[in-house]
Amino acid sequence: MFVRLLSRSALGSPITQYTSHFRGPRAGGEMHVVLVDNGRSERLGLDEFWTSLKCIRCGACMNTCPVYRRSGGLSYGATYSGPIGLIIDPTFNKRKYSNLPFASSLNGSCTNVCPVKINIHEQIYAWRRVLVEQHEVPLAKKAAMKAAGVLLSRPAAYRAAIAAADTALAHLPRFVIYNGLNAWGKHREVPHPPKQTFHGWYHANRGAKR
């Protein structure tokens, strides 16, 4: 049953290309089964996260994820990739993978397609709380989150900041924008600033009719 579930959720095929069934050693041989715990039994005791152990590694969450569909399988430097990786990897190393649960829009597509019904996006959200509580989030991220929280709770300030940033991006010389503080700009170009924000366009074109 699980082989068919796996294949249907991974490739949409009736069964895997091949599946090996081991029942015992060959005549005259030996068979060894090595079980590796690797923190799994400890994860079993985490109330919020133990259901991630149900994963059958079909990859459906990765194939539907708007982030991983673009970035590919083994991005972000962790062995377990995809949305399920975001909630498994921190159980191996909270500090090393502290950024992963934040790389999600929490749209819940992964949870919708999961054949074993793991609440992936809820666990991603829960991991953010746990990582902040246990002080595993880098200082720069904490400061940025705090600033974003202040800005996003004040629409007028948010719109003013966006307009200021767009104007700044359009006029500042390159060396100001691309420096050590701009991690994004190390390997790629910053997007072109729009001449007008959507809010501004809406206000000018549709706002008067209301």
Add this chain to the structure above:
Amino acid sequence: MSSRDDILASIRANLPRVDRPLPHVPLFDDDKPASLLSAFKDSLHRMGGVFLDPPASGDILAPVRAKIAGAKIVCSTVPEIAGNRDIAGVAAPQDLSDVDFAVVRASFAVAETGSVLLSDADLCVNGSPTSRST
């Protein structure tokens, strides 16, 4: 204490505290396909397999012989078809990397999935091309 005991003890200590009945698991045998053969053919086709129809002449292995006629190296575990690579002399699976066709007889097939079971006895060496392209 062995590592096995360590792991088992840790699992017992960390078992989730959930109180719910075991799920009802259906047997999935209510909705049988009308024709097992056509269900098998359909599923096999979906998975990229090719079904060789037995000819009217009665020699059901004739299409198999025609298929392997042009191949350089054929390894057969089926007595009715002679290959030119003796499986008995193969020590390791990788020695079969140059085989063009392997002819093996499956123990049985599953119609719903278009799959066949190849036991160790059917395969002789688990590395012949069929085990990778069922």
